Amino acid sequence: MELFAFQAGKQVLGIPPREVIRVVENVPITPVPLMPPCYLGLIYHRGEVFDVVDVNCLLYLGTAVARNRPRIILTKWSSRRLALVPDRILGLVWPASEAGNHTGSPAATQPQSQAPPVPMPEAEAPPRPLSLDVLWESIEAQFDGSDEIL
Amino acid sequence: MDLTKYFNIFTEESKTYLQELEQLLIQAEKRPDEQHLWEEVHGRLHSLKGMARTLDLNHISTFCHSMETWCLELQQGRRTVTPLLMETLFNGVDLLKELVIHHTPDQSLPEQQRYNRLLARFQAAQPAPPAQPTRTGFATPAPETMGMPQKLDYVRVRYSLIEELLGLAQEILLKDRDLPPLTDDHMTAALQSWLDDYGSSLKDLMHRLTQLRLMSIHHFAGLFSRNLRDLARKYGKQVELNVQGGVLEADISLLERLREPVNHIISNCLAHGIEPPDQRLKIGKPATGQILLSAQRKRDHLRIRITDDGRGIDREAVATFLKEQRGLAPAEIDQLANSAFYGTILDPGFSSAVRVSRLAGRGIGMHVVHEALTFLGGSLTIESQPNAGTQYTLLLPLSLSSIDAIVFQLGDFVLAVPSNRIRAIDHQELEHPGPFVPAAGLNYHDLGKTFKITQRRRKTYHLLHLHAPPDNPGSKSENGICVAVDKVIAIRTLMVLPPGDLMAGAGIYSGIGVLPDGRLAPIVEPEVWLQDSGPLRPTSQKG
Numbered sequence: 099m100e101l102f103a104f105q106a107g108k109q110v111l112g113i114p115p116r117e118v119i120r121v122v123e124n125v126p127i128t129p130v131p132l133m134p135p136c137y138l139g140l141i142y143h144r145g146e147v148f149d150v151v152d153v154n155c156l157l158y159l160g161t162a163v164a165r166n167r168p169r170i171i172l173t174k175w176s177s178r179r180l181a182l183v184p185d186r187i188l189g190l191v192w193p194a195s196e197a198g199n200h201t202g203s204p205a206a207t208q209p210q211s212q213a214p215p216v217p218m219p220e221a222e223a224p225p226r227p228l229s230l231d232v233l234w235e236s237i238e239a240q241f242d243g244s245d246e247i248l
Numbered sequence: 249m250d251l252t253k254y255f256n257i258f259t260e261e262s263k264t265y266l267q268e269l270e271q272l273l274i275q276a277e278k279r280p281d282e283q284h285l286w287e288e289v290h291g292r293l294h295s296l297k298g299m300a301r302t303l304d305l306n307h308i309s310t311f312c313h314s315m316e317t318w319c320l321e322l323q324q325g326r327r328t329v330t331p332l333l334m335e336t337l338f339n340g341v342d343l344l345k346e347l348v349i350h351h352t353p354d355q356s357l358p359e360q361q362r363y364n365r366l367l368a369r370f371q372a373a374q375p376a377p378p379a380q381p382t383r384t385g386f387a388t389p390a391p392e393t394m395g396m397p398q399k400l401d402y403v404r405v406r407y408s409l410i411e412e413l414l415g416l417a418q419e420i421l422l423k424d425r426d427l428p429p430l431t432d433d434h435m436t437a438a439l440q441s442w443l444d445d446y447g448s449s450l451k452d453l454m455h456r457l458t459q460l461r462l463m464s465i466h467h468f469a470g471l472f473s474r475n476l477r478d479l480a481r482k483y484g485k486q487v488e489l490n491v492q493g494g495v496l497e498a499d500i501s502l503l504e505r506l507r508e509p510v511n512h513i514i515s516n517c518l519a520h521g522i523e524p525p526d527q528r529l530k531i532g533k534p535a536t537g538q539i540l541l542s543a544q545r546k547r548d549h550l551r552i553r554i555t556d557d558g559r560g561i562d563r564e565a566v567a568t569f570l571k572e573q574r575g576l577a578p579a580e581i582d583q584l585a586n587s588a589f590y591g592t593i594l595d596p597g598f599s600s601a602v603r604v605s606r607l608a609g610r611g612i613g614m615h616v617v618h619e620a621l622t623f624l625g626g627s628l629t630i631e632s633q634p635n636a637g638t639q640y641t642l643l644l645p646l647s648l649s650s651i652d653a654i655v656f657q658l659g660d661f662v663l664a665v666p667s668n669r670i671r672a673i674d675h676q677e678l679e680h681p682g683p684f685v686p687a688a689g690l691n692y693h694d695l696g697k698t699f700k701i702t703q704r705r706r707k708t709y710h711l712l713h714l715h716a717p718p719d720n721p722g723s724k725s726e727n728g729i730c731v732a733v734d735k736v737i738a739i740r741t742l743m744v745l746p747p748g749d750l751m752a753g754a755g756i757y758s759g760i761g762v763l764p765d766g767r768l769a770p771i772v773e774p775e776v777w778l779q780d781s782g783p784l785r786p787t788s789q790k791g
Contacts, residue, residue, distance in 0.1 A: 128768040131661050131699040132756060140751065140760060140768050146415055147760050147768070149750040177408070178749050237750060 103191045103225040104171065104184035106154040112225030115190055117175040124167055134240035141170065141181055148172055148181035156236050175230050182233075191225060258299050262348035264404060265292050270341055270474050273334070277477075278488075280322075280329035290319035296344070307363070308347050314370035315340050338478075340366055407500055410460045411746075417454045418743055418762070461501065465543040465552075466494030468503050472514050476539070479518055486525050486535055487518055492542035498550050501746075502644060505624055506552070509617040513554050513640050514539060516614070521558025521638050531635065533557065549626075552642040561632040566592050573597055590630040590638075594618040623758060623773055625651070625668060653742045653761055654712065655769050656733040659701035664742060664761040664769040665712065671728050672713040673736060681707045684732040695731040698777045703734055710736045714774050729778065738763065744771065 101112025120143070127139040127150050136155035141148050150170065154163065163185075171182040269292045276285040297312035315337065321327035343366055430439075469491040480487045522528075522537035529535055540555045570576045570584075570592060581589070592598055596615040621628045626644035645651075652667040676687060682705050686692035696703045709732040742761035747770070751757055756776055761769040 126767070128770070129661055130751060130757070130770050131658075131663075131701055133751070133754060137750065140770070142745075142760075142762060142766060142768055144412075144416055144419055146412065147745050147747065147751075151750075180749075 099227075100190055100192050101225050101227060102171070103188040104153070104182070105186040105188065106184050107158045109158070110188065110225045111153070111184075111228040112191065113171075113173065113228050113230060114175075117173045117230055118171055119174050120172045121169055121187060122172060123169045125170060127170075134237070136237070136240060138183060143172060146179060148179050150181040150183060151233075151237060152183045153233075154185055156233070156240070173230055178230070178234065180230065180234070188225075254303060258303055258305075259348050260404065260406070261299060262296055263345070265296050266341055266345050266348065267470070268292055269296075270338075271470050273337055273341065274473050274477055277329070277334045283323055286319050286323045290316055290323065293319060296348075305347075308344070311340070311344065311347070311363070311367055311370070314367055318370060336366070336369055338474075340370065405460075407461070410457065414454070414457050414461070415745065417450065417457055421450055421454065461499050462497035463500045463503050464494060465496045465498065465541070466491055468498075468506075468510075469494065469541045471507060472511055472541075475511065476514060476518060479515065480522075483518070484524055485518060485522050485537065487522050487537045487539060489514070490538060490540045492540060493544050496543045496545060496550075498543075502550070502624065505620070506642070506644070509620045509642075510541075510552070510554065512614075512617050514541075517554065517556035517558065517638065517640075520561070521556035523559055546643070550644050552644070553639060554642075555637060555639040557637040560634045560636060561590055561593060561630070561638055563589075563632075563634060566590065566598075569595070569598050586631050587629045590632045593630065594628065619775060622775060625666060651742055651744055651759075651761070651771070653740070653769075653771065654736060655738040655740070655742070655761065655763065656710065656712070657735045657737055658695060658699065658733050659703050661699070661701060662737065662767065662769045664771045665774065666771070667739065669714055669774050670712050671715045673710060673739075674713070675708055675710050676732070678707050678709070681705045684709045686730075686732070691729050693729045693731050693778065695733065695777065703732075706734060709733065712736075729774075742769065742771075 100115055102115045102118045103110055103112045105111070122141070122143060125141050125143070127141055129139040130137070133139075136152045138150040138152055141150055152163070165183065168183045169187050171184065171187065173180050173182060269289060272285055272289045272292065276282070276289060279285065293312045293316045297309045297316065300306070300308035300312065318327060318333075318337070322329065327333070343362060347363075469489065473489055476487060476489050517539050518537075522539070523531075523533070525535035528537065538557045540553070542553045542555070544551045544553075566589060567578075567581050570581050570589075571578070593614050594617075596613070598613075598615070618628050621642060621644065624644055626642060629641045629643075630638065631641075632638040653664040654667055654670055654673070655662060655664045657663075676684070678685065684703065695701075711730050711732055713730045714728045740763075742763060744759040744761055746752065747757050747760050751760075751770070756772065757770045758773050758776075759771045761771050763769060
């Protein structure tokens with residue numbers, strides 16, 4: 099199963115590629131007061147507003163790290179929209195065990211016009227699949243604990 | 249093959265059919281002898297059955313088929329309309345509504361027993377076995393029921409798709425501002441003409457797309473018919489909901505936000521206004537009460553009036569409240585205009601409900617309805633006459649897609665407030681740059697504290713003077729509150745987008761304003777920031 103991988107802190111995480119609509123950069127993030135610390139603000143993309151969250155802050159650190167011109171992953175699933183700011187974007191990957199099975203014959207499973215996913219570099223840990231619904235629940239938990247967070 | 253897409257289409261189409269079916273049943277219940285109504289009911293069920301069969305949702309198609317058989321017997325006069333029959337049909341529609349959402353296989357139906365019971369009831373008096381599916385999976389309809397299919401002159405699309413298209417069109421319009429400067433060498437008359445034509449076409453496209461967001465008042469009113477019918481039956485009352493000005497269309501985003509307030513008002517009309525049939529007959533009124541929902545366009549506003557012909561609002565209860573809670577003398581109460589007197593029921597402390605019931609005690613009172621309408625930039629006035637009825641008048645902006653707003657800076661944040669909430673803007677100079685110190689006598693509210701924002705130390709602050717709160721009889725009149733902001737950035741019309749899911753869940757912001765250069769400004773409403781003396785806190789609104 100291919101994943102769209104990115105790094106948050108020391109973790110490499112992967113989300114389903116079908117839920118990624120675009121990666122953008124140099125997009126101004128509009129800060130919004132009174133939101134939890136991992137909520138960075140809003141961006142406007144093609145007529146839609148996305149909530150932007152810092153993934154490392156949300157899952158591990160608890161405080162956002164200032165970034166200059168971050169690359170942002172725009173995701174859409176079910177009826178939700180979310181923009182993720184990771185520490186690094188790895189792109190579309192095929193975890194090594196599966197990539198090995200297909201090595202040498204990517205064309206057999208991929209249309210000619212579509213580039214096959216790149217196998218994970220050996221030095222890189224395989225991405226841990228991350229459900230956006232789980233991520234969403236983490237964000238909601240921040241709202242619920244607003245007394246401590248704000 | 250992934251059938252998800254087709255299941256989604258089925259769900260959306262079915263919801264529409266079932267809504268139409270419900271409206272038809274309400275009409276058929278009142279006019280059971282009108283054959284064409286039963287034919288239309290039959291037609292909707294038949295369409296639903298066909299769609300279900302194509303997706304192998306046999307439990308749904310079987311259920312529809314059983315209901316169809318009843319309709320056929322009603323059309324042929326072999327079955328008589330009774331209250332029990334109508335109730336069973338309505339129960340069937342309710343079950344179908346759930347089945348089309350959870351279109352699970354038979355074995356895992358969430359309410360299997362209910363399904364079995366209702367199916368058995370529909371099949372009990374079924375004179376003939378169900379039609380056998382053909383090889384294509386469709387049942388062969390009986391020749392006498394085969395009507396002309398509906399003309400395919402429209403398609404149904406998700407409202408969110410229209411929003412996306414509007415956003416895209418808006419984005420293309422904004423691109424105009426990024427047009428690189430063209431020198432005189434480049435800018436020929438032909439190019440200028442082309443650009444003008446292009447811009448004009450885009451604006452036309454925006455206009456046409458905006459029209460897609462419109463929904464008729466007639467359809468809007470239809471949303472309440474079933475609820476009203478069920479409540480009336482439950483409380484032993486008879487009522488008809490009539491519509492005037494139903495052809496008028498309004499922005500669906502506005503109507504969606506009006507759904508809950510209007511539902512509450514209509515429920516109130518039934519609960520507190522319309523009398524039981526025996527009481528109505530005694531005082532010379534028809535047994536069936538009337539609720540009229542009328543719509544009219546007033547320049548750029550929509551006026552919706554909901555009128556009932558019931559007993560009117562309990563005048564004594566209102567007078568007692570004004571006397572005991574607001575300290576008004578009887579003479580002062582007598583001098584109040586009808587709308588001001590009955591406007592008292594919008595006071596958060598007022599409740600004339602004798603008991604909390606599903607009708608009136610729905611968790612929100614009339615003051616919340618009032619707040620919701622104010623939040624939309626609208627107003628609510630109430631007039632009532634004893635034994636003649638009550639009239640609720642809602643006045644609202646026709647479109648929520650743009651608002652006139654004041655965009656301001658507060659610390660590192662850019663926010664917007666609707667212009668109609670601001671009475672005046674001025675500024676205050678301090679002797680030295682520093683934190684804002686309100687001048688003596690200023691009715692000041694610390695916005696920085698509310699939003700937990702550290703304002704920049706400056707010498708000049710802009711002051712926004714809010715409109716005084718709506719007149720409340722008996723309340724001590726206050727000067728409008730004033731807030732100090734770092735800087736007013738712009739006073740202009742903003743395109744409004746719904747907030748992101750998380751931001752919407754915070755319950756603080758009513759929308760996102762998009763400035764012509766593409767910058768965003770969260771829109772805040774004074775009612776929100778003034779509702780609490782302390783700092784605001786977001787509240788999670790899951791789901």
